[in-house]
Structures are given as structure tokens and as C-alpha cells.
Amino acid sequence: MATQNIVDQQNTWDIVIRPQRAWWDVQLNDLWRYRDLIGIMVWRDFVAIYKQTILGPVWHVLQPLLTTLVFTVIFGGIAKLPTDGLPPFIFYMAGNTVWAYFSICLLSTSNTFTSNAGVFGKVYFPRLAVPISIVISNLIAFAIRFVLFIGFLAYFMLAGSPVKITAWVFMLPVLILLMAGLGLGGGIIISSLTTKYRDLQHLATFGIQLFMYASPVIYPISSVPQKWQWLLLANPLTPIIEVFRLAFLGTSSVDPMYLLYSAGFAALVLLVGVLIFNRVEKTFMDTV
């Protein structure tokens, strides 16, 4: 379905529908025209999710709080994993704040096609608007978690814990962008492939849980034997989490330059994702 302005002798056509369009022909201008839709979908996600709940957005506070507590008790208290000399609670909370945003982005965009089949089958709009709006609306939840994290950080600082904020905090927007990019890219790749192979949906759900253990969420990279550290560094999330800890807690054993690797990886995943998504979106209704 190519949509482009074409001058056809004396006629100017607004829309031309064709079977094939070039794989690089991603209609970003179309997406821009529908920016209001993205805005409204973000707003819908946020409004609709807490209708008929008593606690509303408080869930965004409770969830990380409880997860962090469990981590602190199990990994810090029972398993006694090292935390780079930081208070375990704030250490886990930092890792968890970053991780939660990435994983929710990936999981909730990974079923874009299957869960929106009803709408996609009835009306045209740039399909990419859906995963993009999901990534943005998750940002609101991230903001709440982040504020909570800052609150605890302030408490720990006042209590004299060995945490310190470094100049890397200014990299926060970049870190968020990288997480969003990785989550979105991975999510839309999975969603494009699930139109044909539903198995991937299940794989994604538990794969992301396993993947957390391959990321330095509950342990610092310094606790990993030297000869295996490259494996952990191959994970594009590692530098993001480590730099986040460097920025807000002041310790990390990863060279922040590894962020460049994460950025390259995110760009690649996003590019591949958008291209596959673009390929699938026009005929997925026939296979879903």
C-alpha cells in the first residue's frame, strides 16, 4: 500500500494503493500526520488503566517497592550477593527502575498486532502509532517509579550512606531513549513475527524474565569473574543499568563508553524492527 503523491498526467492522486512497496519505504510523514492519535492513545492508556481501581497510580509505587523489598530480602539478605558496597535496597531499586521500563516496553509492544487485530482490521492508520504510544505511556509509569527512587535516594544520602550523585545524571534522557529504543525495537520485531508464529509470544514472556538474570539488575558486574565479563557486556542493557547506577549511586565498574555500543545496538534493533514491522503491517490481516 504505497501512499504517495503521484502526478498522473493531468490528475494528482492523493493515495495510491499498490501491492508492494519498497522495504525501505517507511511512511514516517504519515506517522507525523497522525501525531494527535498517538497523543490521544497515550492519554487513553493512562486514563483507562486506573478506572475502577481504588489505588489508581499508587500501584506504580507499590509494585517497585515490593519487588525491591523481595530482592533485598532474597538476594541481599539470604543469598548475600555483593552490591558494590552500596546499601542493597537502593542498589536493587536502581537496577529495577531501569529494568522495569525496558521490560514493560518490550512486553507490551510485543503483542501489537495480535491484541489490536480488531481495530487494525477495520480502519487504517499508521500501525507504528500503537507501539510508539505504548512506549510513551509507559514513560509515565517510569516517571513515578523514578520519583520514588529519588525519594529513597535522598533518604539514604541524608542517612549518610556511601552514595553520591555524579555528573552522569545529565545522561538520564539518553538512557531513557536507549531503553525505549531497545524495548520498542525488540517488541515490534517480536510482534511482527508473532503474526505468523504465536510461539514467540510465550517465548517473550518468560524470556524477558530469564534475560533479567543476564543483566546486572541484582548483582554488580564487578562480582562476575573477569573472564566472563565480556558476556555480560555483550548485553546492550548492561551499560545502561551500570551508567544509571554510576549517575545516581556513584559506583560502577563499567566504562561509560560502552554506552556507545548500547546506542549502536538500539539503533540497529530499532531499524530492523521498523523495517520488519513495515513489511508485515500491510498484509498481516490475512495471516493473523
Add this chain to the structure above:
Amino acid sequence: MASTVISVENLSKAYQLGSIGTGRFCSDLKRWWAKQCGKPDPYAIIGDADHCNREGETIWALKDINCSIQKGEAVGIIGRNGAGKSTLLKILSRVTAPTSGEIKLKGRIVSLLEVGTGFHPELTGRENIFLNGAIMGMSRSEIRRKFDEIVDFSGVEQFIDTPVKRYSSGMYVRLAFAVAAHLEPDILIVDEVLAVGDAEFQKKCLGKMESVSKGEGRTVLFVSHNMNAIEELCSRAMLLHGGALQHDDYDVRAVIRGYLYDKGVVEKSSWSNTSDLYRSTWFQPLKFFVRDAAGREMIMPLKNDEEIWLHIEGEIQEQDPALQIGYALYDDAHRLLFWSTHTDCAESDWPKLHKGHVRLRTRIPKRLLNDGDYRLELITSLFWRQWLCEPGTDVPSIVITIKGGLSDSPYWMNRRPGILAPVIAWERVA
């Protein structure tokens, strides 16, 4: 000067039969492995022996459609189920892509394959207007500008801040259609949306569509099984048959007649429910046919001096006192002559209907109809509540042909002008 706003060239769409999804990866792998080993494709279709095994076969939902539509035309698209109507609309509304061919469009296009697409049950009516409007391609400021008009048209202003999940289905549809009606597209595509809502609301929708096409000079494409609506609304009709454009004419009535009297559509003088159609617990029609007074089969053409008994058989699973069974009679120009139902007389005289298999018969008086073809449509409804088989839509129907036997008079042997040809008694007043 009329200008072409839709141009369709050699449009085709193929679908792959068979399971897509689960198991496909496995067969993809095996296929690949077999190829590596130099063995034949394990999933290749062997011979034509097994007709049920149509795995991997492609069917053409649309084949080589060519047409061009001018600005301001209201085009009705008709055809049986599976003729390709919905596929054509889906491609036009860019929900799916064609297999080959091309469509060129001019102006803003809005397709209503459904009303209320994307409505979120938890959101209020107000919020859903914005959401639905945006999905349909309106900008926020545009919706804000038309908001009052939309609410006014829908007639649900009292409940505008109530979540739509608490709406009645009628209110829901009214609100959804109100948004759709205010999209102001250059090309409007409508698919059976009018099948919902009460009669008054349907009239409102039709009126709106009429003003869109005739008053505002916009182009409307309208798919429906409701021939009356097509005839009322459209200036041009297209008949799709087996994926091909069979008939395309500005004489809407002629296209409709061609469709309704097509021998492939109407099973001559009897109809029976072979594939579990029109399923309903109140009344599912099973057979619809004519017999003579003694219950014998009748051979077409019928003579006008014999009584025609119309038989209706069906199954009642759940009894409802409001059930009404009847028929509508049309002439060959699709003009309605009359309706008749089993509840037309005093209530005490109604045939009693019981649970289970039901057989009804009614007499079409002799020497009432004229020479020619007549079409009988089965109509069933729950009185004042809902249609089960709505006349004018794709319901069971049969065609009878009357030839000869018009009167006993030597002066009246052949067809007379007029829809009816009753023999009425005359006497001299002394």
C-alpha cells in the same frame, strides 16, 4: 465537470487456503529440510484426489476489477456472501494490500467498516469521541470544533460523561455513528453499518448518507444486503460475483433485479437451509417452498387459476409469544406488493406455535397476481423487538412464475397491464 476520484485498475487479491500460524513453522522447517536432502516437498499437493485437502491452495477473492468512480457518485456494491465485497472494501480502506493491481484515490477517504472502532468501554462518551475521531483520522482541534454537533446528533448528551460500557447498545451505536457522520470525508466507504440500531436511527443514518452524497457532492461507496437502501441511496450499482465485477450500471434497479433473480442466487421455487444459516433460537427457517392445495409439488410456470400454498418450515428452540412469521411479495421490478404474517388475524385465530419443528402454510389466492415472475421473501421477527429475517436483506427467498389461467373469459387470455390481475365479480344493477 465530473472528475474521477477513485480509479481501480486490474485489482486482484488472493488468499492462501489452509492453516496459517500454528504448525506453519514446523512445516516450513520440514520443507526446508526435505529440500536440503533432495527429497520432494512433503507438503506438496498430490493429485486432485482429495477435494477436502485444499491446504496451500490459493483462492482469488477478487479477480481483475476495473472501474472508475466520479466525484459525487453514490455507488452500491451488492453480491452474495463471499463475492468479494468485503475484500474490496478492505483494500480500499487500506486494511490489507492487494495481490496485484492498483487503486488511486483523490481526497480524504474514510471507511466505516464498523462504527465505534477503538471505543474503550471504560472511557466516557466524551473521551471516546476524541479517541474514535483520532483513530478515524481527525485532528484534536477538528474534533473539538465539531464536538457539540456530534453530541447533538447522537442524542446522548445526558450520558456524555458516563463510561460507554454502561450505555445501551442503541446509545453506543448512535454515539459511534455520530462521530463517523462528522468526519467530512471526500470519499466515504460504508459497510452494512445500517444493520444496527432501531428503525428511526437507521432512517437518520440513511438521511445523513444521502445528504453526504447528494447535498455535499461527496462520493459514497456502500455495501449492503439491503436492496431497498441501495435503491434509495445509490445512483450506480455494482454486482460482484465470484470475485469479478459482473454488472456495473447506473440503472440501479436493473442491477438489483439481475442479482435477485439470478438463478444461482434464488433456488427456483423452493429453498432449504442446507448450511445452518439464519440460526436463531426463536425460529430458524429450514424450508420455504410452494405446493398445491393437496400438498403436491407444483411445476413452473404456475397457472393463475390454481391455489398456491406457501409452506414455511422451521425450528423453534425457545418459545417467544412475539414471534411473527410471514412473507413479503415482490414483482419482477422489485416492487413490494404486500406483507403477510401468521398473526394478521384476531389473536384467537393465530396458528399456535410450539417448541420444536414447526410447519406453517398460507394460501396465495388464485387470480390475484398477474402473469410474470414474483419473488417471495421469508420474513420473521419478534414483534417490535427485532428482526430475525429482515425483508429487503439477504433472506431466504424463492421465485414463482405465473403463466396463463388468468381468467375463464375468452376476452382475457393474455397478460394485462398492471401489477395485479384479480378477477372481480360484476353484476347488473336492476
